Amino acid sequence: MNDRLADKKVLVTQSDDYMGPGIEALFRDEGAQVIAIPGVVPTGDQFDDYVNTAGGPFDIVVANLAHAPCNGPTANIDDNDWRDMFDTMVEPLMCLVRHYAPIMASAGHGKIVAITSAAPLRGIPGSTAYCSARGAQNAFVRASGLEFAPTNVQINAVAQNYVSNPVYFPEELVSTEKFQNHLKRNVPRGRVAKTSESAELALFLASDKSDFIVGQVIPFSGGWATNT
Numbered sequence: 401m402n403d404r405l406a407d408k409k410v411l412v413t414q415s416d417d418y419m420g421p422g423i424e425a426l427f428r429d430e431g432a433q434v435i436a437i438p439g440v441v442p443t444g445d446q447f448d449d450y451v452n453t454a455g456g457p458f459d460i461v462v463a464n465l466a467h468a469p470c471n472g473p474t475a476n477i478d479d480n481d482w483r484d485m486f487d488t489m490v491e492p493l494m495c496l497v498r499h500y501a502p503i504m505a506s507a508g509h510g511k512i513v514a515i516t517s518a519a520p521l522r523g524i525p526g527s528t529a530y531c532s533a534r535g536a537q538n539a540f541v542r543a544s545g546l547e548f549a550p551t552n553v554q555i556n557a558v559a560q561n562y563v564s565n566p567v568y569f570p571e572e573l574v575s576t577e578k579f580q581n582h583l584k585r586n587v588p589r590g591r592v593a594k595t596s597e598s599a600e601l602a603l604f605l606a607s608d609k610s611d612f613i614v615g616q617v618i619p620f621s622g623g624w625a626t627n628t
Contacts, residue, residue: 404607406431410460413441413496418466418567419515419560422595423602430603432460441465441492451499457507460606461500463514465489465537466567469530477529485533493537497544497555505551512553513605514541515598516617518561518625534559538617545615554614556605561621563593589622 405427412424415436424436435454442450467488470481497512504510519527520535538557545555562583563569573579574592584590601620604610619625 403431408432408459411458412436412462420464422599426599460511474528490536504553510553512555514557516557518559518621521625542615549614557617563598587622
């Protein structure tokens with residue numbers, strides 16, 4: 401243990417999903433006091449209960465939010481799938497930042513790290529709804545990050561793709577010959593990233609080493625996307 405987050409109090413949302421387990425494990429190893437809450441972050445009146453249960457105040461909030469991509473042609477987008485993606489990934493991010501960023505600003509410091517996606521940085525045919533929801537997250541991070549920058553609160557995003565996780569890139573998919581050929585054609589690095597590699601980027605953005613980085617949506621995709 402290197403204690404890079406020693407004595408920091410951290411909230412990790414949807415901790416049983418997406419990048420939650422990997423981030424929780426690394427942050428604990430680095431000395432953080434982690435409050436990990438599984439399940440979808442509720443909104444509306446239930447959000448107050450959520451934050452009361454979480455406790456706080458927090459030095460760091462990791463907004464780890466995920467939903468199945470519900471792939472299909474744009475003409476076939478299901479209304480419920482569309483709403484569910486925004487209700488699971490976009491509105492909770494807004495609620496988390498709206499609640500915690502002002503508290504952090506009053507304290508004079510804080511970090512919010514959103515785990516989003518590189519998908520909207522390029523666009524993926526057949527994933528219009530997913531790209532839209534993730535793109536909304538990225539736009540929110542940019543704008544809110546600039547708004548809170550003068551208060552010494554840094555809000556940034558890890559915009560990832562091709563990272564091992566049970567939601568989008570489970571081992572049973574990654575290990576197939578078809579997928580390995582897909583990687584060779586589409587990902588310059590030629591492989592799927594380890595969960596720990598993405599968690600390391602999240603840790604950097606959560607640490608005091610990233611105080612000059614604000615409102616950034618950082619592609620983490622082995623070269624599949626190279627700009628924001």
